[in-house]
Amino acid sequence: MSLAASARRNRLAYLVLLRRVSSNTYRASILRALVLIIVAVAVLVGRPASLARFLACWLLLIPAITAVLLDLVTSRLEIHGQEPSSRWLGWLIARTRRNSGTHRLNPNAVLTIVGALALTVLAAWLMSGASSRLRLLSLALAMIFAASVAVGIFNDHAWFNPDDAPPRWHELLRLISGPAIVVLMAAIVLPAGWPASDQGVVVAILCLPLIISFDIWDLDNTMSHIAPLVKEEAHAGRELVLRERHGALSTYLRQIEQYARAHRAESPQLFELAVNANSRLRETMTLNDVNQETSLSTDARRCLAAGWHQLRPPSCPLVVARRFPDRTAGRGCQGHHCRVAGTSRWDGTVER
Numbered sequence: 472m473s474l475a476a477s478a479r480r481n482r483l484a485y486l487v488l489l490r491r492v493s494s495n496t497y498r499a500s501i502l503r504a505l506v507l508i509i510v511a512v513a514v515l516v517g518r519p520a521s522l523a524r525f526l527a528c529w530l531l532l533i534p535a536i537t538a539v540l541l542d543l544v545t546s547r548l549e550i551h552g553q554e555p556s557s558r559w560l561g562w563l564i565a566r567t568r569r570n571s572g573t574h575r576l577n578p579n580a581v582l583t584i585v586g587a588l589a590l591t592v593l594a595a596w597l598m599s600g601a602s603s604r605l606r607l608l609s610l611a612l613a614m615i616f617a618a619s620v621a622v623g624i625f626n627d628h629a630w631f632n633p634d635d636a637p638p639r640w641h642e643l644l645r646l647i648s649g650p651a652i653v654v655l656m657a658a659i660v661l662p663a664g665w666p667a668s669d670q671g672v673v674v675a676i677l678c679l680p681l682i683i684s685f686d687i688w689d690l691d692n693t694m695s696h697i698a699p700l701v702k703e704e705a706h707a708g709r710e711l712v713l714r715e716r717h718g719a720l721s722t723y724l725r726q727i728e729q730y731a732r733a734h735r736a737e738s739p740q741l742f743e744l745a746v747n748a749n750s751r752l753r754e755t756m757t758l759n760d761v762n763q764e765t766s767l768s769t770d771a772r773r774c775l776a777a778g779w780h781q782l783r784p785p786s787c788p789l790v791v792a793r794r795f796p797d798r799t800a801g802r803g804c805q806g807h808h809c810r811v812a813g814t815s816r817w818d819g820t821v822e823r
Contacts (some may be wrong), residue, residue: 479631480481502621506616510590510594513608529591537586538579541579542579573629583620587616588617588659607673614656618683677710677752
């Protein structure tokens with residue numbers, strides 16, 4: 472169901488998800504915190520049969536509570552660009568940043584996984600003395616918590632990083648993550664012993680993590696459209712720029728070519744440059760392939776420079792009022808631009 476790794480990994484998708492890491496972590500932590508609050512209330516209301524079981528419930532909640540609090544604090548610091556005052560939090564954030572974009576789990580991610588498993592054990596085994604509704608509610612919340620953790624891991628930006636290739640079994644695990652988690656949770660939950668009237672509901676609740684696979688597929692499918700969309704939009708913008716420049720420069724280049732043709736005997740090099748510049752400008756309008764790299768030739772600039780220095784007629788008002796880019800116009804016009812606006816003089820200067 473998931474896209475192939477080679478088709479999924481591209482830099483644009485990776486950068487898009489990288490910008491959302493802190494905000495996604497923060498929102499997921501809020502959901503997990505709400506789950507833990509409801510489970511804690513269920514433990515208090517359920518009144519476990521013995522004090523030892525009651526203490527065991529809270530002991531199993533500690534990993535999840537600790538992980539959620541750490542995620543809330545660190546993600547909020549990252550969102551606001553603040554540095555932690557605690558040295559231990561600073562170490563945790565530095566470790567997270569160092570592992571960002573790779574398939575190495577952070578310490579807090581490991582703690583969150585342990586917390587999800589502990590929460591499942593609590594709902595299945597330690598809530599057996601509570602009412603059937605509370606027990607089923609706790610189990611459903613544990614599945615939601617586990618699904619949230621799994622989505623955070625398997626939809627991490629590292630899976631889209633073209634510079635980090637994980638082992639093949641990582642990709643296989645991501646592909647079957649939903650059913651694999653269902654099997655793991657069933658192995659923990661089903662042996663706990665459930666009334667016959669609740670078994671159907673328990674099976675339905677255990678199937679909740681299947682949504683992980685659909686969420687992974689949805690993200691992969693969405694991210695796969697980003698690179699082509701950006702490429703098409705960049706091409707459309709490039710065509711707009713070239714069309715505008717063609718309309719602005721064609722008249723002046725045609726005048727230069729006509730003037731150079733009249734003085735061809737005096738300066739054949741200028742005539743050749745003028746013809747070449749004009750033809751290159753016309754060629755840019757025929758390059759409509761989105762995969763075609765285009766460039767606006769610098770021969771126009773060379774032609775003007777040669778004209779200012781080589782021609783010696785009594786007068787030739789030459790007005791140029793546009794930019795002449797270097798050979799990077801096809802890459803978003805990121806190169807150096809010179810702006811010439813005025814009437815050329817025959818001593819090589821420009822009258823503003």
